[in-house]
Amino acid sequence: xxxxxxxxxxxxxGATEWSALGRHTGRTDIPLxxxxxxxxxxxxxxxxxxxxxxxLTSPLARARTTCEIAGYGDRAVLEPDLMEWDYGRYEGxxxxxxxxxxxxxxxFNDGASGxxxxxxxxxxxxxxVAKLRAAQENxxxxxxxxxxxxxxxxWLGMPTILGARMMLxxxxxxxxxxxxxxxxxSLHLWNDDRHITESVITHP
Numbered sequence: 001x002x003x004x005x006x007x008x009x010x011x012x013x014g015a016t017e018w019s020a021l022g023r024h025t026g027r028t029d030i031p032l033x034x035x036x037x038x039x040x041x042x043x044x045x046x047x048x049x050x051x052x053x054x055x056l057t058s059p060l061a062r063a064r065t066t067c068e069i070a071g072y073g074d075r076a077v078l079e080p081d082l083m084e085w086d087y088g089r090y091e092g093x094x095x096x097x098x099x100x101x102x103x104x105x106x107x108f109n110d111g112a113s114g115x116x117x118x119x120x121x122x123x124x125x126x127x128x129v130a131k132l133r134a135a136q137e138n139x140x141x142x143x144x145x146x147x148x149x150x151x152x153x154x155w156l157g158m159p160t161i162l163g164a165r166m167m168l169x170x171x172x173x174x175x176x177x178x179x180x181x182x183x184x185x186s187l188h189l190w191n192d193d194r195h196i197t198e199s200v201i202t203h204p
Contacts, residue, residue: 007188008132008155008176009050009140010148011070013062014039015170019145022094026087026115029061032069036062039171039196040069046173046195047071053137056128058082058144066171067142076142081124084144088115107146108163118160121147125154132176133185145170152176155185169193 014036018025032040047070057067059078067076090098090112098105102113111117128151132139143151149163155176168174168191175189 003177003188005178005182006053006135007050007138008135009047009052009138010151010174010176011043011047011066011140011142012145012148012168012170012172013058013060013066013142014043014069016062018092019170023092024087024090024094024098025062025144026084026091026112027060028091032062032065036066036170037069040066042195042199043171043173044070046192047140050140051138052140054135054139055142056082056131056139057142058084058147060084060144063142063144070142072140072142079128081127082141082143082147083124085112085121085146085150086116087112089113090115106161106164108150108161121150122154122160125151129154133182148174152187152190156187157185167191169196171196 014032016025016030016032016036018030055072055076056079057063057076059080060083067073085107108118145168149166149168152166153160153163172191172193174191177186177188178184179186
């Protein structure tokens with residue numbers, strides 16, 4: 001989508017052993033799998049047509065390595081506020097396991113026991129939104145599934161719970177931007193993973 005305003009491209013990290021199993025991975029610093037590394041290379045091709053004035057990445061290995069494989073490691077700035085939600089006692093557990101203890105649990109509504117509250121996560125997301133809103137050039141961001149969903153709803157000024165309805169796959173690309181002016185932050189693209197799915201189908 002052609003636009004006279006800066007665009008923000010969000011990239012989730014590639015696959016890890018835990019993401020493949022649906023285990024909540026907050027601050028546990030686990031590496032990409034071989035598939036995750038492949039997805040990073042495919043992500044590089046997907047981003048090739050963009051020009052970015054800034055590149056920001058979570059310092060956690062799965063995001064940082066995805067950034068490096070995609071070809072942006074030499075210019076990326078490590079941004080601690082882009083780390084994934086701190087899941088506290090829920091770290092490493094699936095949603096089904098968490099809901100056995102806490103029925104109906106949704107991180108965007110309930111936060112994480114012994115970890116980060118919704119208010120604390122929002123505070124981080126809002127700092128990133130402020131930084132992105134101040135950007136005068138395109139920005140590329142590498143981060144994590146739940147945090148990128150939170151960041152997006154805060155960018156749009158929508159209720160936080162909507163993040164629970166926004167699926168986001170590993171190594172998927174999203175695009176934030178503006179509509180008629182800088183006072184109208186908008187969502188231009190969400191959960192685009194065709195660079196992965198088309199490649200896997202074409203080249204098994």
